[in-house]
Amino acid sequence: MTGKGRELADMMERRKVDILCVQETRWKGSKARSIGAGFKLFYYGVDSKRNGVGVVLKEEFVRNVLEVKRVSDRVMSLKLEIEGVMLNVVSGYAPQVGCELEEKERFWSELDEVMESIPTGERVVIGEDFNGHVGEGNTGDEEVMGKFGVKERNLEGQMVVDFAKRMDMAVVNTYFQKREEHRVTYKSGGRRTQVDYILCRRGNLKEISDCKVVVGESVARQHRMVVCRMTLMVCKKKRSKIEK
Numbered sequence: 001m002t003g004k005g006r007e008l009a010d011m012m013e014r015r016k017v018d019i020l021c022v023q024e025t026r027w028k029g030s031k032a033r034s035i036g037a038g039f040k041l042f043y044y045g046v047d048s049k050r051n052g053v054g055v056v057l058k059e060e061f062v063r064n065v066l067e068v069k070r071v072s073d074r075v076m077s078l079k080l081e082i083e084g085v086m087l088n089v090v091s092g093y094a095p096q097v098g099c100e101l102e103e104k105e106r107f108w109s110e111l112d113e114v115m116e117s118i119p120t121g122e123r124v125v126i127g128e129d130f131n132g133h134v135g136e137g138n139t140g141d142e143e144v145m146g147k148f149g150v151k152e153r154n155l156e157g158q159m160v161v162d163f164a165k166r167m168d169m170a171v172v173n174t175y176f177q178k179r180e181e182h183r184v185t186y187k188s189g190g191r192r193t194q195v196d197y198i199l200c201r202r203g204n205l206k207e208i209s210d211c212k213v214v215v216g217e218s219v220a221r222q223h224r225m226v227v228c229r230m231t232l233m234v235c236k237k238k239r240s241k242i243e244k
Helices: 006-016 101-118 155-167 202-206
Strands: 019-023 027-035 040-046 052-059 064-069 074-084 085-093 123-129 170-171 184-187 191-193 196-201 208-213 226-230
Touching: 006 019, 006 027, 006 040, 019 123, 027 191, 040 064, 040 074, 052 074, 052 085, 074 101, 085 101, 101 155, 123 226, 155 170, 170 202, 196 202, 196 226, 202 208
Parallel strands: 019 085, 085 123
Antiparallel strands: 019 052, 027 040, 040 052, 064 074, 074 085, 123 196, 170 196, 184 191, 208 226
16 A cells, blocks of 8 residues: 555545455554545554555445444444444455465454344445455356356355355455456466455345446555445335324
């Protein structure tokens, strides 16, 4: 995030993104700060050289924040109330393939705890660099993902699918048929993979009308922004008739 705050805010304004999860921020501290263009970043990090997570909100939603949970430099969440609907936004950064098993287990335990603390009636959206490939196709996993992943699944990708099954979540990226260019979230040299995902509760999948990778932005050198369009179904309370 160092030196990129305004560039990120300008991109969000141009692309009409209201809420954005960011990872590998490498900002030490536990704060919230304005990054310009009417956006505010809530972040947490313990080391300026590695990890760090955050959530960027459009200023109009900042007053809707009810709770901020900074669990670790790999997991944090925000709870917002929008038109009476509780929306939980979770930002996560999973350990890379070569990290120790203990670190990976700690991450998944933290993510499980965050999910278990959220009442089942509340919306949840997870924006995360899972550092894993869920793969193309969904045979045997139809209840939690679509067919439109990228390439082959690996062990870390299986952990994502297992988590989705455990928490009754859906891997949103994989439900929308896009050209590969709009599915690949990470490009480095000749490598083209999908490691960044948006997850939501399976029951709320119908509220998401589109999900794709945004190409042509240069805020991050290798990772590309994944965006989804979500419409919150708001239940208007009917006034009870006054009986004489």
